[in-house]
Amino acid sequence: MPAITGNKRYFSMKKQNPTILAIESSCDDTAAAVLQNKKLLSNTLFTQIIHSKYGGVVPELASRDHQKNIVAVVKEAIELAKINLSELDCIAYTQGPGLLGSLLVGCCFAKGMALALDKPLIGVNHMQAHVLANFIDIEDQIEFPLVCLTVSGGHTQLVYVKDFLEMKIIGQTLDDAMGEAFDKIGKMMGLPYPAGPTIDEFAQKGSINTFSFPNTIVPDLEYSFSGIKTSFSNFFQGKVSQNKDFFEVNKYDICASIQNKLIDMAMNKFCKAVEKTKVKAIAIAGGVAANSALRAKVENLAITKNLKLYLPNKKYCTDNAAMIAMVAHHKYLAGQFQNIDSAMPIPRMEF
Ligand code: KG4
Ligand code: ZN
Numbered sequence: 001m002p003a004i005t006g007n008k009r010y011f012s013m014k015k016q017n018p019t020i021l022a023i024e025s026s027c028d029d030t031a032a033a034v035l036q037n038k039k040l041l042s043n044t045l046f047t048q049i050i051h052s053k054y055g056g057v058v059p060e061l062a063s064r065d066h067q068k069n070i071v072a073v074v075k076e077a078i079e080l081a082k083i084n085l086s087e088l089d090c091i092a093y094t095q096g097p098g099l100l101g102s103l104l105v106g107c108c109f110a111k112g113m114a115l116a117l118d119k120p121l122i123g124v125n126h127m128q129a130h131v132l133a134n135f136i137d138i139e140d141q142i143e144f145p146l147v148c149l150t151v152s153g154g155h156t157q158l159v160y161v162k163d164f165l166e167m168k169i170i171g172q173t174l175d176d177a178m179g180e181a182f183d184k185i186g187k188m189m190g191l192p193y194p195a196g197p198t199i200d201e202f203a204q205k206g207s208i209n210t211f212s213f214p215n216t217i218v219p220d221l222e223y224s225f226s227g228i229k230t231s232f233s234n235f236f237q238g239k240v241s242q243n244k245d246f247f248e249v250n251k252y253d254i255c256a257s258i259q260n261k262l263i264d265m266a267m268n269k270f271c272k273a274v275e276k277t278k279v280k281a282i283a284i285a286g287g288v289a290a291n292s293a294l295r296a297k298v299e300n301l302a303i304t305k306n307l308k309l310y311l312p313n314k315k316y317c318t319d320n321a322a323m324i325a326m327v328a329h330h331k332y333l334a335g336q337f338q339n340i341d342s343a344m345p346i347p348r349m350e351f
Contacts, residue, residue: 019035022322026098031044091114172222207253210253
């Protein structure tokens with residue numbers, strides 16, 4: 001069967017200041033954004049609440065909810081951007097990593113739009129997008145190379161960033177992600193999903209030194225958050241069996257102490273990565289990058305080591321489509337278009 005589209009044609013039509021529609025649907029957020037020459041015109045988001053009662057994301061429900069909401073979310077992004085569909089220069093979507101059913105909804109929708117509007121299609125790596133969330137609304141020259149600590153609900157990565165599209169993972173978790181540790185520990189305490197923001201809030205009122213947790217030894221630049229989760233479970237169950245009001249009485253100190261431990265673990269390897277790579281600039285990314293104590297520690301690291309720091313706006317730390325559009329902008333300029341016929345989601349997509 002002949003290919004429906006020819007990317008060579010798009011390549012010759014390329015502009016220097018593209019207007020991009022980006023769609024994000026990798027997990028439990030349906031999001032769309034319009035970016036015009038790196039200026040964000042709109043950024044819409046629908047966070048699925050259906051999962052909170054299950055204490056985690058239910059993949060089947062997530063894809064159904066994306067399907068239900070994607071038209072309204074994209075329409076809103078176009079309306080808020082005050083543009084006509086004909087003004088779009090390309091359609092971008094999250095190709096992976098993520099939940100297959102969720103990714104399929106965004107991918108099919110983007111393919112349909114690209115086909116109907118006769119515009120090029122760009123597939124974006126969600127983890128690369130988290131890194132580029134640091135550069136949304138930033139005008140100045142970016143200081144490459146840098147090391148980015150990406151900490152989300154599904155990933156914990158130390159990324160050596162050579163350029164906007166050139167990055168390499170130099171360390172990652174061997175088991176649970178840092179956000180996952182926040183969420184699972186929160187669930188043990190009966191906190192609603194996702195527990196990260198609540199732990200952050202409670203921790204601000206508590207003391208980091210009240211409770212201590214053992215160290216986890218992991219080689220090189222790798223991480224492991226599964227041991228600390230088990231230690232916390234043993235600690236918490238032991239205390240509650242002695243005093244059923246243990247959580248209510250101590251919740252601020254418990255959250256401050258365990259959060260401090262998780263952050264120390266993240267910072268330890270981050271500092272090692274900075275020393276090893278000798279970079280002069282650092283960044284953080286992903287949902288956990290919204291954590292106030294982590295942000296303070298990273299700011300402190302930048303000051304003490306005299307490093308240039310990129311700190312993403314909190315609204316761009318958790319999943320959003322603006323960050324997908326940022327990657328798409330650079331891929332557009334590089335002419336990295338996809339074949340609409342064969343474009344597919346990649347649930348375990350790597351850089
Ligand atoms: O990047 P993200 O929105 O989704 C993934 O790609 O996974 O990250 C979601 C994660 C959740 O685990 C959530 O608990 C965590 O980010 N998170 C936080 C905070 N805000 C979100 N963790 C700690 N402190 C926060 N303020
Ligand atoms: Zn994410």
